[in-house]
Amino acid sequence: MGLREHVPIGIMRELHRWAAHLMVITVWLHMYRVFLTGSYKPPREFNWNVGVILLVLTLLLSFTGYLLPWDQLAVWAITVGTNMARATPFLGHEGPGAALLSIGGLDFVHAGDDVRFGLLAGRFVGEGALLRFYVLHCVGIPLAAATLMAIHFWRVRKDGGISGPL
Ligand code: HEM
Known part of the structure:
Protein backbone atom coordinates (compact mmCIF):
# COMPACT_ATOMS: atom_id res chain seq x y z
CA MET A 1 0.00 0.00 0.00
CA GLY A 2 1.06 3.57 -0.61
CA LEU A 3 3.70 5.66 -2.30
CA ARG A 4 6.65 3.72 -0.92
CA GLU A 5 5.78 0.30 -2.32
CA HIS A 6 4.00 1.06 -5.59
CA VAL A 7 5.76 4.02 -7.14
CA PRO A 8 9.11 3.61 -8.91
CA ILE A 9 12.22 5.40 -7.62
CA GLY A 10 12.14 4.73 -3.87
CA ILE A 11 12.27 8.33 -2.69
CA MET A 12 8.89 9.54 -4.03
CA ARG A 13 7.23 9.38 -0.62
CA GLU A 14 10.01 11.40 1.02
CA LEU A 15 10.10 13.92 -1.84
CA HIS A 16 6.34 14.42 -1.62
CA ARG A 17 6.43 14.77 2.15
CA TRP A 18 9.26 17.33 2.21
CA ALA A 19 7.77 19.23 -0.73
CA ALA A 20 4.42 19.41 1.09
CA HIS A 21 6.06 20.93 4.19
CA LEU A 22 8.02 23.35 1.99
CA MET A 23 4.85 24.39 0.15
CA VAL A 24 3.09 25.35 3.40
CA ILE A 25 6.13 27.31 4.61
CA THR A 26 6.65 28.98 1.22
CA VAL A 27 3.02 30.09 0.89
CA TRP A 28 3.19 31.74 4.34
CA LEU A 29 6.51 33.44 3.42
CA HIS A 30 5.00 34.62 0.13
CA MET A 31 2.00 36.11 1.94
CA TYR A 32 4.37 37.86 4.37
CA ARG A 33 6.43 39.39 1.53
CA VAL A 34 3.25 40.49 -0.31
CA PHE A 35 2.12 42.15 2.92
CA LEU A 36 5.49 43.84 3.49
CA THR A 37 5.50 45.34 -0.02
CA GLY A 38 1.92 46.58 0.51
CA SER A 39 0.76 44.52 -2.47
CA TYR A 40 -2.65 43.90 -0.88
CA LYS A 41 -3.53 47.53 -1.78
CA PRO A 42 -5.16 48.65 -5.07
CA PRO A 43 -4.90 47.47 -7.78
CA ARG A 44 -3.97 44.11 -6.24
CA GLU A 45 -6.80 43.54 -3.71
CA PHE A 46 -8.45 40.99 -5.99
CA ASN A 47 -5.25 38.94 -6.22
CA TRP A 48 -4.79 39.17 -2.43
CA ASN A 49 -8.23 37.58 -2.04
CA VAL A 50 -7.40 34.85 -4.57
CA GLY A 51 -4.25 34.34 -2.50
CA VAL A 52 -6.21 33.91 0.73
CA ILE A 53 -8.22 31.12 -0.90
CA LEU A 54 -4.97 29.55 -2.20
CA LEU A 55 -3.60 29.62 1.36
CA VAL A 56 -6.71 27.85 2.67
CA LEU A 57 -6.48 25.28 -0.15
CA THR A 58 -2.80 24.70 0.65
CA LEU A 59 -3.66 24.04 4.30
CA LEU A 73 -1.05 8.93 13.85
CA ALA A 74 -3.16 9.74 10.80
CA VAL A 75 -6.42 8.38 12.20
CA TRP A 76 -6.11 10.11 15.58
CA ALA A 77 -4.80 13.41 14.18
CA ILE A 78 -7.79 13.64 11.84
CA THR A 79 -10.09 12.56 14.68
CA VAL A 80 -8.84 15.51 16.74
CA GLY A 81 -8.86 17.88 13.75
CA THR A 82 -12.38 17.07 12.66
CA ASN A 83 -13.66 17.13 16.25
CA MET A 84 -13.05 20.87 16.12
CA ALA A 85 -15.67 21.07 13.37
CA ARG A 86 -18.28 20.06 15.98
CA ALA A 87 -17.98 23.58 17.39
CA THR A 88 -18.52 25.43 14.08
CA PRO A 89 -21.19 28.13 14.57
CA PHE A 90 -24.56 26.87 13.28
CA LEU A 91 -22.94 24.09 11.20
CA GLY A 92 -21.50 21.93 14.00
CA HIS A 93 -23.92 20.14 16.34
CA GLU A 94 -22.06 21.44 19.44
CA GLY A 95 -21.46 24.88 18.00
CA PRO A 96 -23.08 28.16 19.03
CA GLY A 97 -26.43 28.67 17.35
CA ALA A 98 -26.95 25.01 16.44
CA ALA A 99 -29.49 24.61 19.25
CA LEU A 100 -31.53 27.43 17.72
CA LEU A 101 -32.01 25.40 14.55
CA SER A 102 -34.58 23.15 16.09
CA ILE A 103 -38.35 23.13 15.79
CA GLY A 104 -40.61 21.25 18.18
CA GLY A 105 -37.81 18.98 19.42
CA LEU A 106 -36.62 18.24 15.88
CA ASP A 107 -32.92 19.15 15.56
CA PHE A 108 -31.84 20.24 12.11
CA VAL A 109 -28.14 20.15 13.05
CA HIS A 110 -27.19 16.93 14.83
CA ALA A 111 -24.22 14.52 14.94
CA GLY A 112 -25.60 12.64 11.93
CA ASP A 113 -25.79 15.56 9.51
CA ASP A 114 -23.53 18.37 10.69
CA VAL A 115 -20.36 19.71 9.05
CA ARG A 116 -18.18 17.12 10.81
CA PHE A 117 -20.36 14.33 9.42
CA GLY A 118 -19.99 15.90 5.97
CA LEU A 119 -16.19 15.98 6.29
CA LEU A 120 -15.90 12.40 7.49
CA ALA A 121 -18.74 10.82 5.52
CA GLY A 122 -19.70 9.31 8.88
CA ARG A 123 -19.60 9.83 12.64
CA PHE A 124 -15.96 8.74 13.00
CA VAL A 125 -12.77 8.38 10.94
CA GLY A 126 -13.42 5.25 8.86
CA GLU A 127 -13.35 3.99 5.29
CA GLY A 128 -15.76 6.70 4.13
CA ALA A 129 -13.46 9.40 5.48
CA LEU A 130 -10.40 7.82 3.83
CA LEU A 131 -12.12 7.75 0.43
CA ARG A 132 -13.43 11.30 0.82
CA PHE A 133 -10.03 12.66 1.88
CA TYR A 134 -8.28 10.76 -0.92
CA VAL A 135 -10.54 12.20 -3.63
CA LEU A 136 -10.31 15.69 -2.13
CA HIS A 137 -6.51 15.42 -1.87
CA CYS A 138 -5.86 13.97 -5.33
CA VAL A 139 -8.63 15.52 -7.43
CA GLY A 140 -10.88 18.16 -5.86
CA ILE A 141 -8.42 20.50 -4.13
CA PRO A 142 -5.68 20.25 -6.85
CA LEU A 143 -8.24 21.17 -9.55
CA ALA A 144 -9.49 24.14 -7.53
CA ALA A 145 -5.92 25.25 -6.67
CA ALA A 146 -4.68 24.90 -10.27
CA THR A 147 -7.58 27.00 -11.55
CA LEU A 148 -6.99 29.69 -8.93
CA MET A 149 -3.22 29.67 -9.57
CA ALA A 150 -3.87 30.32 -13.29
CA ILE A 151 -6.10 33.27 -12.31
CA HIS A 152 -3.48 34.40 -9.75
CA PHE A 153 -0.63 34.48 -12.32
CA TRP A 154 -2.83 36.15 -14.95
CA ARG A 155 -3.74 38.86 -12.40
CA VAL A 156 -0.07 39.47 -11.50
CA ARG A 157 0.51 40.48 -15.16
CA LYS A 158 -2.78 42.37 -15.39
CA ASP A 159 -2.02 44.43 -12.25
CA GLY A 160 1.29 45.63 -13.69
CA GLY A 161 3.70 42.90 -12.60
CA ILE A 162 5.07 42.29 -9.12
CA SER A 163 5.63 45.31 -6.92
CA GLY A 164 8.98 46.12 -5.34
CA PRO A 165 9.75 47.45 -1.85
CA LEU A 166 7.74 50.53 -0.82
C1 HEM B 1 -0.65 28.15 -3.59
C2 HEM B 1 -0.43 29.38 -3.14
C3 HEM B 1 0.17 30.53 -3.95
C4 HEM B 1 0.93 30.50 -5.11
C5 HEM B 1 1.38 29.29 -5.93
C6 HEM B 1 1.23 31.90 -5.42
C7 HEM B 1 2.04 32.30 -6.48
C8 HEM B 1 2.34 33.62 -6.79
C9 HEM B 1 3.36 34.06 -7.76
C10 HEM B 1 4.26 33.12 -8.57
C11 HEM B 1 3.34 35.42 -7.78
C12 HEM B 1 4.26 36.36 -8.60
C13 HEM B 1 5.63 36.42 -7.95
C14 HEM B 1 5.61 36.99 -6.56
O1 HEM B 1 5.00 38.02 -6.34
O2 HEM B 1 6.25 36.37 -5.67
C15 HEM B 1 2.31 35.87 -6.85
C16 HEM B 1 1.98 37.20 -6.58
C17 HEM B 1 1.02 37.62 -5.65
N1 HEM B 1 0.42 36.83 -4.69
FE1 HEM B 1 0.53 34.82 -4.60
N2 HEM B 1 0.65 32.72 -4.49
C18 HEM B 1 0.01 31.93 -3.56
C19 HEM B 1 -0.64 32.37 -2.41
C20 HEM B 1 -0.85 33.72 -2.09
C21 HEM B 1 -1.34 34.19 -0.80
C22 HEM B 1 -1.62 33.30 0.43
C23 HEM B 1 -1.48 35.56 -0.91
C24 HEM B 1 -1.99 36.54 0.11
C25 HEM B 1 -3.01 36.31 0.88
C26 HEM B 1 -1.07 35.94 -2.26
C27 HEM B 1 -1.11 37.21 -2.78
C28 HEM B 1 -0.42 37.63 -3.91
C29 HEM B 1 -0.37 38.99 -4.42
C30 HEM B 1 -1.17 40.18 -3.87
C31 HEM B 1 0.51 38.98 -5.50
C32 HEM B 1 0.94 40.18 -6.35
C33 HEM B 1 2.19 40.68 -5.69
C34 HEM B 1 2.76 41.90 -6.36
O3 HEM B 1 2.33 42.20 -7.47
O4 HEM B 1 3.64 42.51 -5.74
N3 HEM B 1 -0.67 34.79 -2.93
N4 HEM B 1 1.73 34.76 -6.23
Missing part, protein backbone atom coordinates in the same frame (compact mmCIF):
# COMPACT_ATOMS: atom_id res chain seq x y z
CA LEU A 60 -6.52 21.75 3.25
CA LEU A 61 -4.14 19.78 1.00
CA SER A 62 -1.88 19.36 4.01
CA PHE A 63 -4.80 18.33 6.24
CA THR A 64 -6.36 15.84 3.80
CA GLY A 65 -2.93 14.37 2.97
CA TYR A 66 -2.28 13.71 6.65
CA LEU A 67 -4.96 10.98 6.76
CA LEU A 68 -3.69 9.09 3.73
CA PRO A 69 -0.83 7.09 5.36
CA TRP A 70 -3.75 5.45 7.26
CA ASP A 71 -1.72 4.68 10.37
CA GLN A 72 -2.48 5.42 14.03
Whole structure:
Protein backbone atom coordinates (compact mmCIF):
# COMPACT_ATOMS: atom_id res chain seq x y z
CA MET A 1 0.00 0.00 0.00
CA GLY A 2 1.06 3.57 -0.61
CA LEU A 3 3.70 5.66 -2.30
CA ARG A 4 6.65 3.72 -0.92
CA GLU A 5 5.78 0.30 -2.32
CA HIS A 6 4.00 1.06 -5.59
CA VAL A 7 5.76 4.02 -7.14
CA PRO A 8 9.11 3.61 -8.91
CA ILE A 9 12.22 5.40 -7.62
CA GLY A 10 12.14 4.73 -3.87
CA ILE A 11 12.27 8.33 -2.69
CA MET A 12 8.89 9.54 -4.03
CA ARG A 13 7.23 9.38 -0.62
CA GLU A 14 10.01 11.40 1.02
CA LEU A 15 10.10 13.92 -1.84
CA HIS A 16 6.34 14.42 -1.62
CA ARG A 17 6.43 14.77 2.15
CA TRP A 18 9.26 17.33 2.21
CA ALA A 19 7.77 19.23 -0.73
CA ALA A 20 4.42 19.41 1.09
CA HIS A 21 6.06 20.93 4.19
CA LEU A 22 8.02 23.35 1.99
CA MET A 23 4.85 24.39 0.15
CA VAL A 24 3.09 25.35 3.40
CA ILE A 25 6.13 27.31 4.61
CA THR A 26 6.65 28.98 1.22
CA VAL A 27 3.02 30.09 0.89
CA TRP A 28 3.19 31.74 4.34
CA LEU A 29 6.51 33.44 3.42
CA HIS A 30 5.00 34.62 0.13
CA MET A 31 2.00 36.11 1.94
CA TYR A 32 4.37 37.86 4.37
CA ARG A 33 6.43 39.39 1.53
CA VAL A 34 3.25 40.49 -0.31
CA PHE A 35 2.12 42.15 2.92
CA LEU A 36 5.49 43.84 3.49
CA THR A 37 5.50 45.34 -0.02
CA GLY A 38 1.92 46.58 0.51
CA SER A 39 0.76 44.52 -2.47
CA TYR A 40 -2.65 43.90 -0.88
CA LYS A 41 -3.53 47.53 -1.78
CA PRO A 42 -5.16 48.65 -5.07
CA PRO A 43 -4.90 47.47 -7.78
CA ARG A 44 -3.97 44.11 -6.24
CA GLU A 45 -6.80 43.54 -3.71
CA PHE A 46 -8.45 40.99 -5.99
CA ASN A 47 -5.25 38.94 -6.22
CA TRP A 48 -4.79 39.17 -2.43
CA ASN A 49 -8.23 37.58 -2.04
CA VAL A 50 -7.40 34.85 -4.57
CA GLY A 51 -4.25 34.34 -2.50
CA VAL A 52 -6.21 33.91 0.73
CA ILE A 53 -8.22 31.12 -0.90
CA LEU A 54 -4.97 29.55 -2.20
CA LEU A 55 -3.60 29.62 1.36
CA VAL A 56 -6.71 27.85 2.67
CA LEU A 57 -6.48 25.28 -0.15
CA THR A 58 -2.80 24.70 0.65
CA LEU A 59 -3.66 24.04 4.30
CA LEU A 60 -6.52 21.75 3.25
CA LEU A 61 -4.14 19.78 1.00
CA SER A 62 -1.88 19.36 4.01
CA PHE A 63 -4.80 18.33 6.24
CA THR A 64 -6.36 15.84 3.80
CA GLY A 65 -2.93 14.37 2.97
CA TYR A 66 -2.28 13.71 6.65
CA LEU A 67 -4.96 10.98 6.76
CA LEU A 68 -3.69 9.09 3.73
CA PRO A 69 -0.83 7.09 5.36
CA TRP A 70 -3.75 5.45 7.26
CA ASP A 71 -1.72 4.68 10.37
CA GLN A 72 -2.48 5.42 14.03
CA LEU A 73 -1.05 8.93 13.85
CA ALA A 74 -3.16 9.74 10.80
CA VAL A 75 -6.42 8.38 12.20
CA TRP A 76 -6.11 10.11 15.58
CA ALA A 77 -4.80 13.41 14.18
CA ILE A 78 -7.79 13.64 11.84
CA THR A 79 -10.09 12.56 14.68
CA VAL A 80 -8.84 15.51 16.74
CA GLY A 81 -8.86 17.88 13.75
CA THR A 82 -12.38 17.07 12.66
CA ASN A 83 -13.66 17.13 16.25
CA MET A 84 -13.05 20.87 16.12
CA ALA A 85 -15.67 21.07 13.37
CA ARG A 86 -18.28 20.06 15.98
CA ALA A 87 -17.98 23.58 17.39
CA THR A 88 -18.52 25.43 14.08
CA PRO A 89 -21.19 28.13 14.57
CA PHE A 90 -24.56 26.87 13.28
CA LEU A 91 -22.94 24.09 11.20
CA GLY A 92 -21.50 21.93 14.00
CA HIS A 93 -23.92 20.14 16.34
CA GLU A 94 -22.06 21.44 19.44
CA GLY A 95 -21.46 24.88 18.00
CA PRO A 96 -23.08 28.16 19.03
CA GLY A 97 -26.43 28.67 17.35
CA ALA A 98 -26.95 25.01 16.44
CA ALA A 99 -29.49 24.61 19.25
CA LEU A 100 -31.53 27.43 17.72
CA LEU A 101 -32.01 25.40 14.55
CA SER A 102 -34.58 23.15 16.09
CA ILE A 103 -38.35 23.13 15.79
CA GLY A 104 -40.61 21.25 18.18
CA GLY A 105 -37.81 18.98 19.42
CA LEU A 106 -36.62 18.24 15.88
CA ASP A 107 -32.92 19.15 15.56
CA PHE A 108 -31.84 20.24 12.11
CA VAL A 109 -28.14 20.15 13.05
CA HIS A 110 -27.19 16.93 14.83
CA ALA A 111 -24.22 14.52 14.94
CA GLY A 112 -25.60 12.64 11.93
CA ASP A 113 -25.79 15.56 9.51
CA ASP A 114 -23.53 18.37 10.69
CA VAL A 115 -20.36 19.71 9.05
CA ARG A 116 -18.18 17.12 10.81
CA PHE A 117 -20.36 14.33 9.42
CA GLY A 118 -19.99 15.90 5.97
CA LEU A 119 -16.19 15.98 6.29
CA LEU A 120 -15.90 12.40 7.49
CA ALA A 121 -18.74 10.82 5.52
CA GLY A 122 -19.70 9.31 8.88
CA ARG A 123 -19.60 9.83 12.64
CA PHE A 124 -15.96 8.74 13.00
CA VAL A 125 -12.77 8.38 10.94
CA GLY A 126 -13.42 5.25 8.86
CA GLU A 127 -13.35 3.99 5.29
CA GLY A 128 -15.76 6.70 4.13
CA ALA A 129 -13.46 9.40 5.48
CA LEU A 130 -10.40 7.82 3.83
CA LEU A 131 -12.12 7.75 0.43
CA ARG A 132 -13.43 11.30 0.82
CA PHE A 133 -10.03 12.66 1.88
CA TYR A 134 -8.28 10.76 -0.92
CA VAL A 135 -10.54 12.20 -3.63
CA LEU A 136 -10.31 15.69 -2.13
CA HIS A 137 -6.51 15.42 -1.87
CA CYS A 138 -5.86 13.97 -5.33
CA VAL A 139 -8.63 15.52 -7.43
CA GLY A 140 -10.88 18.16 -5.86
CA ILE A 141 -8.42 20.50 -4.13
CA PRO A 142 -5.68 20.25 -6.85
CA LEU A 143 -8.24 21.17 -9.55
CA ALA A 144 -9.49 24.14 -7.53
CA ALA A 145 -5.92 25.25 -6.67
CA ALA A 146 -4.68 24.90 -10.27
CA THR A 147 -7.58 27.00 -11.55
CA LEU A 148 -6.99 29.69 -8.93
CA MET A 149 -3.22 29.67 -9.57
CA ALA A 150 -3.87 30.32 -13.29
CA ILE A 151 -6.10 33.27 -12.31
CA HIS A 152 -3.48 34.40 -9.75
CA PHE A 153 -0.63 34.48 -12.32
CA TRP A 154 -2.83 36.15 -14.95
CA ARG A 155 -3.74 38.86 -12.40
CA VAL A 156 -0.07 39.47 -11.50
CA ARG A 157 0.51 40.48 -15.16
CA LYS A 158 -2.78 42.37 -15.39
CA ASP A 159 -2.02 44.43 -12.25
CA GLY A 160 1.29 45.63 -13.69
CA GLY A 161 3.70 42.90 -12.60
CA ILE A 162 5.07 42.29 -9.12
CA SER A 163 5.63 45.31 -6.92
CA GLY A 164 8.98 46.12 -5.34
CA PRO A 165 9.75 47.45 -1.85
CA LEU A 166 7.74 50.53 -0.82
C1 HEM B 1 -0.65 28.15 -3.59
C2 HEM B 1 -0.43 29.38 -3.14
C3 HEM B 1 0.17 30.53 -3.95
C4 HEM B 1 0.93 30.50 -5.11
C5 HEM B 1 1.38 29.29 -5.93
C6 HEM B 1 1.23 31.90 -5.42
C7 HEM B 1 2.04 32.30 -6.48
C8 HEM B 1 2.34 33.62 -6.79
C9 HEM B 1 3.36 34.06 -7.76
C10 HEM B 1 4.26 33.12 -8.57
C11 HEM B 1 3.34 35.42 -7.78
C12 HEM B 1 4.26 36.36 -8.60
C13 HEM B 1 5.63 36.42 -7.95
C14 HEM B 1 5.61 36.99 -6.56
O1 HEM B 1 5.00 38.02 -6.34
O2 HEM B 1 6.25 36.37 -5.67
C15 HEM B 1 2.31 35.87 -6.85
C16 HEM B 1 1.98 37.20 -6.58
C17 HEM B 1 1.02 37.62 -5.65
N1 HEM B 1 0.42 36.83 -4.69
FE1 HEM B 1 0.53 34.82 -4.60
N2 HEM B 1 0.65 32.72 -4.49
C18 HEM B 1 0.01 31.93 -3.56
C19 HEM B 1 -0.64 32.37 -2.41
C20 HEM B 1 -0.85 33.72 -2.09
C21 HEM B 1 -1.34 34.19 -0.80
C22 HEM B 1 -1.62 33.30 0.43
C23 HEM B 1 -1.48 35.56 -0.91
C24 HEM B 1 -1.99 36.54 0.11
C25 HEM B 1 -3.01 36.31 0.88
C26 HEM B 1 -1.07 35.94 -2.26
C27 HEM B 1 -1.11 37.21 -2.78
C28 HEM B 1 -0.42 37.63 -3.91
C29 HEM B 1 -0.37 38.99 -4.42
C30 HEM B 1 -1.17 40.18 -3.87
C31 HEM B 1 0.51 38.98 -5.50
C32 HEM B 1 0.94 40.18 -6.35
C33 HEM B 1 2.19 40.68 -5.69
C34 HEM B 1 2.76 41.90 -6.36
O3 HEM B 1 2.33 42.20 -7.47
O4 HEM B 1 3.64 42.51 -5.74
N3 HEM B 1 -0.67 34.79 -2.93
N4 HEM B 1 1.73 34.76 -6.23
